[in-house]
Each structure stands twice: as structure tokens, then as C-alpha cells.
Amino acid sequence: MGAFLDKPKTEKHSAHGEGNGLRYGLSSMQGWRVEMEDAHTAVVGLPHGLTDWSFFAVYDGHAGSRVANYCSGHLLEHILSGGADFASGPGSVEGVKDGIRSGFLNIDEYMRSFTDLRQGLDRSGSTAVCVLLSPTHLYFINCGDSRAVLSRDGKVGFSTQDHKPCNPREKERIQNAGGSVMIQRVNGSLAVSRALGDYDYKCVDGKGPTEQLVSPEPEVCVLERAAEGDEFVVLACDGIWDVMSNEELCEFVRSRLLVCDDLEKVCNSVVDTCLHKGSRDNMSVVLVCLPGAPKISEEAVKKEEELDKYLETHVEGLLANCGESGVPDLVSVLRSISTENIPNLPPGGGLASKRSVIEAVYNKLNPHREEEGNAGELEDPW
Numbered sequence: 001m002g003a004f005l006d007k008p009k010t011e012k013h014s015a016h017g018e019g020n021g022l023r024y025g026l027s028s029m030q031g032w033r034v035e036m037e038d039a040h041t042a043v044v045g046l047p048h049g050l051t052d053w054s055f056f057a058v059y060d061g062h063a064g065s066r067v068a069n070y071c072s073g074h075l076l077e078h079i080l081s082g083g084a085d086f087a088s089g090p091g092s093v094e095g096v097k098d099g100i101r102s103g104f105l106n107i108d109e110y111m112r113s114f115t116d117l118r119q120g121l122d123r124s125g126s127t128a129v130c131v132l133l134s135p136t137h138l139y140f141i142n143c144g145d146s147r148a149v150l151s152r153d154g155k156v157g158f159s160t161q162d163h164k165p166c167n168p169r170e171k172e173r174i175q176n177a178g179g180s181v182m183i184q185r186v187n188g189s190l191a192v193s194r195a196l197g198d199y200d201y202k203c204v205d206g207k208g209p210t211e212q213l214v215s216p217e218p219e220v221c222v223l224e225r226a227a228e229g230d231e232f233v234v235l236a237c238d239g240i241w242d243v244m245s246n247e248e249l250c251e252f253v254r255s256r257l258l259v260c261d262d263l264e265k266v267c268n269s270v271v272d273t274c275l276h277k278g279s280r281d282n283m284s285v286v287l288v289c290l291p292g293a294p295k296i297s298e299e300a301v302k303k304e305e306e307l308d309k310y311l312e313t314h315v316e317g318l319l320a321n322c323g324e325s326g327v328p329d330l331v332s333v334l335r336s337i338s339t340e341n342i343p344n345l346p347p348g349g350g351l352a353s354k355r356s357v358i359e360a361v362y363n364k365l366n367p368h369r370e371e372e373g374n375a376g377e378l379e380d381p382w
Contacts, residue, residue, distance in 0.1 A: 003033070003034040004032045004033065004034065004280060005032055005033070005034055008029075008030070008031045008032045008275060009029070009030040009031065009036075010031075010275065012027050012028065012029050012271060013027070013028045013029075014026060014027040014264045014268055015042065015264065016262075016263050016264045018044065019044035019045055019054070020045065020051075020052055020054050020133070021290070021291050022133070022288055022289065022290060023263055023288075023289045023293075024042055024044070024056065024263060024286065024287060024288045024289065025262070025264045025265075025267045025286075025287050026040055026042060026264075026267055026285065026286040026287070027264065027267035027270065027285055028040065028282070028284040028285075029271045029275065029282070029283045029284075031239065031279060031280065031281060031282055031283055032279075032281070033280070033281060036065065036282055037060070037061030037062060037064065037065040037068055037124075037126075038058065038059065038060055038061060038065075038068060038237055038239075038282045038283075038284040039059040039061065039065065039068040039071065039072035039126075039284075040056075040057060040058050040059065040235075040286055041055065041056065041059075041072050041073075041130075042055075042286060043055045043076060046076070046080065046086075047080065048086070050080075050086055052134075052135050053086065053132065053133060053134050053135075054132075054288075055076050055079075055130065055131075055132050055133070056131050056133075056233075056235055056286050056288055057071075057075065057076075057128060057129065057130035057131075057141075057235065057286075058128075058129050058130075058146050058237055058284050058285070058286055059071050059072055059126045059127065059128050059146070059237075060126060060127040060144065060145075060237035060238060060282070061125070061126040062124065062125055062126070062190075062191075062195075063123045063124045063125060063198075064122055064123070064124030065124065066114075066116065066117070066122045066124045066197070067111060067117075067124045067125050067126040067196055067197030067198075068124070068126035070111060070114075071107065071126055071128060071196055074107060075104075075107055075196075078103040078104075078106045078107040079102075079103030079104075080099070080103070081103070081106075082098070082099035082100065082101070082103040082106065084096050084097075084098055084099025084100075084102075086134075093137060093222055096132075096134075096137075096139060096222075097139070097220045100132070100139065100141055100220050101217060101218060101220065104141075104143060104216050104217065104218045105209055105210075107196065108196050108197070108202075108209065108216035111196070111197060112199055117197065117199055118199075120199075123198070123199075124197050125190075125192075125195040125196060125197035125198030126195060126197055127143060127192060127194075127195055127237070127238075128141070128142075128143045128144060128146070128196060128218070129141065129142045129143075129144070129147060129148050129160060129235050129236075129237075130148075130235070131148055131233050131288065133225075133288075136224065136225055137222055137223065137224055138150065138222070138223045138225055138230075138233070139220060139221075140158065140160050140220070140221045140222075141219075142160035142161070142162075142163070142219050142221075143163065143194045143196065143215075143216065143217070143218040144163050144192045144194050144195050145164060145192050145238050145241075146237045146238060146241075147159065147160050147162060147235075147236060147238070147246075148160045148233060148234065148235045148236075149234050149246045149249065149250060150223070150230065150232075150233050151230075151231040151232050151233075151234075151250045151253070151254065152226060152230050153226075153231075155247075155250070156246045156247055156250050157223075157230075158221070158223055159246050160219065161219065162238075163193045163194035163219070164184065164191070164193060165181040165184060165185055165190075165191070165192075165193045167193065170193035170194070171193075173193070173211060173213075173215065174213050176211065177204045177207055177211060177213045178204060178213075179201075179213040186201060186214060187201075190214065192214070193214060193215070194214060194215045194216065194217065194219075195214050195216065196216050198214045201213040202214060226292075227291065227292070228292055229292060230290040230291075230292050231254070231289075231290060231293045231294060232253060232257070232287060232289045232290060232293050233287075233290070234249060234250070234253060234285060234286070234287055234288075235285070235286040235288075236249070236283075236284060236286070237281070237282065237283065237284045237285075239274065239279050239280075239281030239282050239283035239284070240270065240271075240274050240283055240285055242274075242279050242280075242281060243274050243277040243278055244273075244274060244277070244348060247348070248347075248349075249270070249348060250348070251347040251348040252270065252273065252347060252348030252349040253266060253287060253348075254294050255300070255346045255347055255349070256269055256270075256346070257289070257293060257294040257295075257296075258294050258295075258296060258297045258300035258301075259297075259300050259304045260296070261295075261296055263287055266287060267285050267286075267287050269349075269353060270285050270287075271283045272353075272356065273352050273353040276352035276355045277352045303344050304344075306344070307342075307343075307345065307354070308354075310342070311337070311342075311354055311357050311358055312361045314337060315333060315358055315361045315362055315365070316361065316365065318336060318337075319333075319362070319365050319366065330358075330362050333358065333362055334351075334355065334358060337351065338351055
């Protein structure tokens with residue numbers, strides 16, 4: 001599960017869409033991992049007459065991508081066929097929650113019948129973090145350690161809680177099933193205590209599906225939508241959260257929305273920034289903008305342009321004044337800039353979010369440079 005490449009794969013899969021008063025963007029990158037095991041779902045307008053409902057999810061696979069990929073295509077249909085009357089309005093909130101829970105348990109049991117999973121030829125599993133939006137409510141759904149946050153009234157208004165083996169409630173279930181928590185992992189191996197798949201951890205006789213070492217049961221939290229205050233929802237795997245806190249990511253996304261209305265670009269900047277902050281994992285992020293999301297600000301755009309110009313001029317100065325020591329490599333330039341107090345850097349992203357600007361002007365001024373360890377990717381300059 002922990003194998004890494006010599007250099008990261010930085011090609012991105014990105015997309016965007018809109019409907020039901022929402023706009024969304026998404027981006028994913030394999031990064032340093034030897035495989036891409038993440039997947040996602042984005043559906044605006046659901047079947048069965050739920051045209052004003054929407055569903056978004058991120059799946060972080062481990063030990064393979066089989067479970068994550070299947071869930072990305074089929075979890076929603078299992079939820080919608082979970083027996084709840086989704087169309088009957090706010091009074092059915094508990095019914096919707098029951099339908100979500102049933103959908104997770106059903107898809108987990110269904111996948112167990114797959115030959116490769118049943119025979120242990122594929123031992124993959126996956127987290128799932130989702131948001132189901134009705135016209136009146138936000139249903140946050142979490143199973144594992146991927147995470148969702150809601151930005152409301154300019155701050156983090158809600159966050160899902162990661163399911164880690166060390167959490168007292170999770171640890172109690174694991175121990176009751178005959179397992180142990182060592183080095184913060186289930187039986188010293190798996191870093192999450194809830195997941196879909198992972199059937200090696202779901203075979204304790206006499207225990208139901210939600211009582212196993214690893215449970216497929218989601219935690220579902222429901223919030224009433226606030227038309228004015230709700231800004232955006234971010235869903236992301238732990239490759240993002242490993243290097244950004246809830247507050248940092250919300251601040252960074254908000255700052256990007258003030259200067260860019262292309263949600264694909266905003267998501268791409270999140271992924272790039274997390275790579276430059278040192279994330280070694282696959283990275284996936286889905287951004288769902290609600291009607292109250294920040295709009296482009298002329299003042300913010302002007303400050304951004306001034307910042308980019310400042311950085312460009314600074315790099316030009318460093319290369320122009322290098323003297324007999326020769327042109328410094330990119331890592332040295334980045335380190336030099338990082339020691340200075342630079343005003344108006346994007347909150348939450350800092351200088352890491354501006355690496356592309358620095359790198360672009362460096363390459364322009366030094367086009368014939370020799371390869372330098374993949375532009376510093378083998379050594380964190382920050």
C-alpha cells in the first residue's frame with residue numbers, strides 16, 4: 001500500500017458541471033503513488049423523479065482500485081433503491097438516512113459476491129465521503145477517513161469526522177470483534193476502521209456487518225440548507241487533508257473563488273498546492289458551489305496580479321544577480337523566496353500555491369538548464 005514512484009505523475013483528471021442552482025468542479029491526480037486508486041461521482045439531477053436532488057462523492061481506494069471504481073458507478077443506485085421515500089420532503093429526513101445506510105450495507109454485501117473479492121484475489125477496499133443535496137437539506141455521508149467540509153458564513157460550518165481505529169467508539173468495536181489496534185491501525189495493518197470492501201476484516205463469525213473489525217456503516221449528518229450563508233462544500237481524500245486543515249482548505253478555496261470562476265481551475269490549484277506542500281498520496285477533490293459562494297472581486301484580482309508580478313520580478317532579480325556562482329537551481333530559488341515575508345499570499349496555500357508562477361518565470365529565463373531532479377520534486381524546498 002505504501003509504494004512510491006521516483007517522480008510524481010502530475011497529469012490531472014478534471015471536470016465541471018452545473019444544475020439545480022449548483023456549480024461543481026473536480027480534479028484528481030495520481031501523484032507519487034504507483035497506482036491511482038481514487039474515484040469520484042458527480043450527478044446533478046437524480047433518477048426516480050428526484051430531478052432537483054444532486055449527489056457528489058469521493059472514494060479513496062486502498063490495496064487496489066476495484067472497490068473504489070465499482071462504488072463510483074453504483075453506490076448511488078444502491079442508496080436510491082434502499083427503500084426510503086426520497087421524494088416526500090423534509091419530513092422524511094430519517095427515512096432518507098435509513099435509505100443511505102441500507103445502500104451502503106447492500107453494496108458492501110453485493111460486492112462480496114464478486115469472484116476476485118470472494119476468493120481473495122483482490123483485497124481492495126475504499127473509503128467513501130458523499131454529500132446528497134435535496135432542495136432543503138444537506139446529507140453528509142462518511143465511511144472512512146476521506147472528509148467533507150461545508151463553508152458557511154465565511155468559516156467552516158461543518159466537517160465530517162474521520163473513522164480511525166484509535167477513536168474510542170471504533171476501537172471498542174474492533175476489540176469486541178476480537179481484533180486489536182496497533183500503531184494506530186486495525187490489527188497493525190489497516191489505517192481506517194470503516195470502509196467498503198476489505199473483506200479480510202469482515203469475517204468474524206457471530207458478528208453482524210456493522211460489528212466487524214471494519215464496518216461498512218456510514219455516519220450520516222443532516223443540515224438544513226441556509227440559502228444566504230451556505231457557500232460551498234469540499235469533498236476530498238486524505239491526500240488533501242494530510243497537508244491542509246479544514247480551515248486552511250476553506251480559506252484557500254474561498255480566496256481562489258474571489259479571483260477565478262472556473263471551478264476546474266480552482267480544484268486543479270488545490271491539487272497542485274497539496275503536491276507542493278508535500279502530499280505523497282493520490283489526491284482527489286470535488287468542489288460544490290452553492291448560491292452563496294464567493295464571487296469574483298476586482299480588488300482580489302488586482303492583489304493577485306500584483307503578487308504574481310512581485311514574484312516574477314523577484315525571480316528575475318535572483319537570476320540576474322547570481323554572479324560567478326552561476327545560475328541557481330529551482331530548489332535554491334524556491335528556498336530563497338520562502339525565507340522572505342511576502343504579502344498577500346493566498347491563505348491556506350501560501351507560497352506552495354504560487355510555485356507554478358515561480359517555476360514558469362524561472363524556466364523562461366533559464367530555458368537551457370539541465371534537468372535538476374524533476375525541478376526539486378525529490379526534495380521539498382519548503
